[in-house]
Amino acid sequence: MALLELKDVSMIYNGKVRALDHINLTVEKGDWLAIMGPSGSGKTTLMNIIGCMDHATEGAITLDGISLMDVDDEKLTTIRREKIGMVFQQFHLVPYLTAVENVMVAQYYHSLPDVEEAMTALKRVGLEDRASHLPSQLSGGEQQRVCIARALINYPVLILADEPMGNLDEANQNLVMKIFHELHDEGHTIITVTHSPEVGREAGRCVVLEHGRIKEPTTPT
């Protein structure tokens, strides 16, 4: 069975804005899927629905065997906590907590905070020596890597990254790209939103959204 399956999923905001229009999509375990498309095409909306941050208006979604359509907000929070690791479009960190504390917060809400494990996650993104720095003392690239460490900390079955490299310079983009490659090689399932065709090519699969519809499933050559 596929890890993630969307059938005829639509998202209508305020009863009129059709941000997603009958989306059909299947993601297998171990896939790396890139979602592309122009601004306003519904990429973030799709990520929010897959990431259990929002309810779709219609359609059917199953994640790891669980239907996301007929659960309430609280259950959605639980599923998100257990299954999803999210990297947001802007780097979002708690400003008054250090890098390692920011990673531990995710552990705390999931199960139990564990400094050792959090440090290991930071090491993994190359930030073990910046563990006690506040977000304001970190560069954009470093902040984004803390976000990735946080997304990984609870062993999610699905990693979602909404334009993880949108605000980064070339060097940092490469660093982050390398991390995603490693994660993919380790067997993680990853969905990234990106504007860059290069990143799209690196991922195994690529779908292009336009006006809330999937234009064509393309497999880059």
Next chain:
Amino acid sequence: MFWQMVKGALVRQSNRFMLIALTVALGVSLASAMLNVMFDVGDKVNRELKAYGANITVTPKNAALLRDVYGLTNSSAREFLNESDLGKIKTIFWTNNIVAFAPTLDGNLILKDGSELPALGTWFEHTMTLPTGETFSTGEIEMKSWWQIEGAYPVEGKSEALIGSKLAIEKNIHVGDVLELNNGDRLTISGVLTSGGDEDQALLTDLAVMQKALNVPGKIASIDISAITTPENDLARKAAANPDMLSQQEREIWYCTAYVSAIAYQIEEVIGNSSARPVRQIAESEGKILDKTQLLMLLITVLSLMSAALGVSNLVSANIMERSRELGLLKAIGATNLGVILLILTEIFIAGCIGGVVGYFAGLGLAQVIGSTVFGAGIANNVVVIPIVSVLMVTVLLVGSVPAIRMLLQLEPASVLHGR
């Protein structure tokens, strides 16, 4: 981790919580000052009102009867009270409410040249040993705070006297003059008294001098008493008409309440053959003014706490709004509504408590300032204020946080994280 987060927020972003603490401090300081003053003000206001004179007068029973029935003041067969009974006033149930008293003995003094002067013997400042063994200082100086003296009060035992201002002009007597009585005593005028009352027309001297001149050793004509009293109510009025009309239960309540009539009744019980009459108007208005003063303080307390609650609610809402992204993030990575609310409330409560402690001590200072400027005396710090203010503060913080909690519940992580 929870405390790590609370600590991080409070320590690394302390400026955000400074204003909350300050607002709470302000409210708490006003409230604790007002409550402290309120609890202590009964005493203060009463002592202040004592300036209006005695509120109970004790006279011999028959003298009172004659005066009441025939309007007579001078009877040839004059009755007296015993000076030795005075100490018993401080043995009644409400002894602590008896602030001061002074015996008086009036009559005419005959001078060596044969002329007469209306005179009043009393205690100016007298220390006595009570039947209980304690010592008690009292007298006119303590009771008649509005008396104005040009010169000095007579010192007990030194054969000194005050001359009423009107009498002084009439007889052309001055401070330092010596009056010689027909019994050989010599009285030095130590001061001229302006009281605005009958005393302005008389010579005032030691009770003992007067007793000797009138040849009534150990006797007094009346006692003026200043007592702290509870405002009168229907029960007190009923009792004042006739204590025997009360039921057993009513009587007990009345007897054990500091109504002026109950105190007067108890004085009659200890001083034989006496009649104790409340100077009612003063006694009643004292209680009323006290009630009103306390009501005013209560009102200020409530208003200050209400404004603190409004301030806190504004500040907390602003705090939540400023932090909506960060709180949305916490929700996005798995925090429940309850978890986020608990976190915010804990932070606010810690900030509030710090403010509360600071405010409490500031309030103690404020109470002293109020005490010394308004009443000219310190205010006792009542520990009862601490639990009351704590409960009020928690209520203020909770009420103040309600709008913020509602905002938190509506916070959608998906929206805030994408800047919408």
